[in-house]
Amino acid sequence: MFWTPDVYILGDGKNHTERRFWSPGIKYQINYFAPIFMMNIIANPIFLEHDTGQHPENRQRLECLNIEEYTEIKVDGEEYLPLVHERAHIQQIRDAAAQGATWIDQDTFVGARSFDVAVAAVGATIMSSTANGFALVRPPGHHAYHDHSSGFCLFNNLAVAVENLRREGKRVFILDFDGHLGDGTSQYFYHSDAVMFWSLHQFPAFPGKGRSNEIGSGKGKGFTINVPLPPGSGDDIFMHAFKNYFPVIEQFEPDVIAISAGFDAHRHDPLLQLNLSSNTFYEIGSMLAGKYSNIFAVLEGGYNTSVLPHCIGNFLAGINKSDLFFDEGHSVSFRTCWEQYDLDLHYGMSCLSPYWKF
Numbered sequence: 567m568f569w570t571p572d573v574y575i576l577g578d579g580k581n582h583t584e585r586r587f588w589s590p591g592i593k594y595q596i597n598y599f600a601p602i603f604m605m606n607i608i609a610n611p612i613f614l615e616h617d618t619g620q621h622p623e624n625r626q627r628l629e630c631l632n633i634e635e636y637t638e639i640k641v642d643g644e645e646y647l648p649l650v651h652e653r654a655h656i657q658q659i660r661d662a663a664a665q666g667a668t669w670i671d672q673d674t675f676v677g678a679r680s681f682d683v684a685v686a687a688v689g690a691t692i693m694s695s696t697a698n699g700f701a702l703v704r705p706p707g708h709h710a711y712h713d714h715s716s717g718f719c720l721f722n723n724l725a726v727a728v729e730n731l732r733r734e735g736k737r738v739f740i741l742d743f744d745g746h747l748g749d750g751t752s753q754y755f756y757h758s759d760a761v762m763f764w765s766l767h768q769f770p771a772f773p774g775k776g777r778s779n780e781i782g783s784g785k786g787k788g789f790t791i792n793v794p795l796p797p798g799s800g801d802d803i804f805m806h807a808f809k810n811y812f813p814v815i816e817q818f819e820p821d822v823i824a825i826s827a828g829f830d831a832h833r834h835d836p837l838l839q840l841n842l843s844s845n846t847f848y849e850i851g852s853m854l855a856g857k858y859s860n861i862f863a864v865l866e867g868g869y870n871t872s873v874l875p876h877c878i879g880n881f882l883a884g885i886n887k888s889d890l891f892f893d894e895g896h897s898v899s900f901r902t903c904w905e906q907y908d909l910d911l912h913y914g915m916s917c918l919s920p921y922w923k924f
């Protein structure tokens with residue numbers, strides 16, 4: 567389900583957008599007028615060319631979305647890579663791709679086209695950062711560090727786009743709701759007070775970091791929020807955490823909100839043991855869109871290709887102020903999950919309370 571916007575100026579002098587709505591398998595279309603803010607997808611067939619075979623992070627993650635319209639990637643991502651990544655790391659990925667097909671770390675595969683595709687993913691994310699876009703790209707990026715790949719990620723798409731905004735003098739709030747900690751992104755901005763990073767993630771899980779007391783350092787102390795979630799955490803816990811820290815966004819006074827949108831916290835995802843329904847992604851989008859308009863997103867994880875379209879569809883429906891796209895009800899958490907979550911939450915709040923009001 568995606569929208570393609572056309573902008574109209576109506577008699578009231580305001581911009582309006584006609585939304586054409588479609589979903590493969592549900593062949594219908596709704597035309598109506600809505601306010602101009604809309605998160606548009608940025609997609610391109612090049613992102614199918616990062617050939618990883620049977621790896622969980624494979625081309626089916628985008629094929630399952632049945633995207634019908636593509637966006638030309640007009641930004642050369644390679645020019646922006648040095649904002650975050652060391653030259654040696656960039657060259658390592660280029661050389662690995664030149665070899666044809668190789669593992670660059672224990673989790674991350676590089677094929678012959680992977681360098682070009684990863685560069686295009688950075689370019690698409692830069693584009694999304696200036697156009698309220700949702701870059702539906704692969705490979706994902708949030709585990710990639712400035713000097714090495716990690717966790718299926720070659721270059722940190724979001725970090726490059728955010729660093730580009732930061733150098734323009736913008737204050738950026740990063741929300742990472744992927745079920746894993748975006749450790750590469752977190753590390754890169756860990757010492758900064760111009761970029762705030764908030765992650766909700768399963769703990770314990772890969773990459774083994776993201777405890778409540780990891781709140782940044784130096785002048786960046788207080789500008790990182792980690793919300794560890796026990797395995798089994800459902801919609802109730804996730805939304806409790808989301809609502810608890812949501813007021814910090816406003817206190818930070820961001821110019822832009824950047825979202826690492828991963829969907830592997832869904833209850834049917836094969837890589838994690840969180841228990842979210844796709845409805846939660848609708849609620850996240852709704853809450854953000856209810857208060858902010860300068861938002862962009864990039865796809866991170868989400869490895870069940872049966873539910874990924876529902877998750878992305880619901881997130882887009884929420885953030886674009888439309889009706890729920892796919893209703894699968896809500897999940898609840900066991901008492902033992904709540905108990906562990908409460909301990910972690912209150913510890914985190916005690917660490918962050920000198921800086922923010924909850």
Ligand SMILES: [Zn+2]
Pocket residue numbers: 744745746828830866867868
């Ligand atoms: Zn993930």
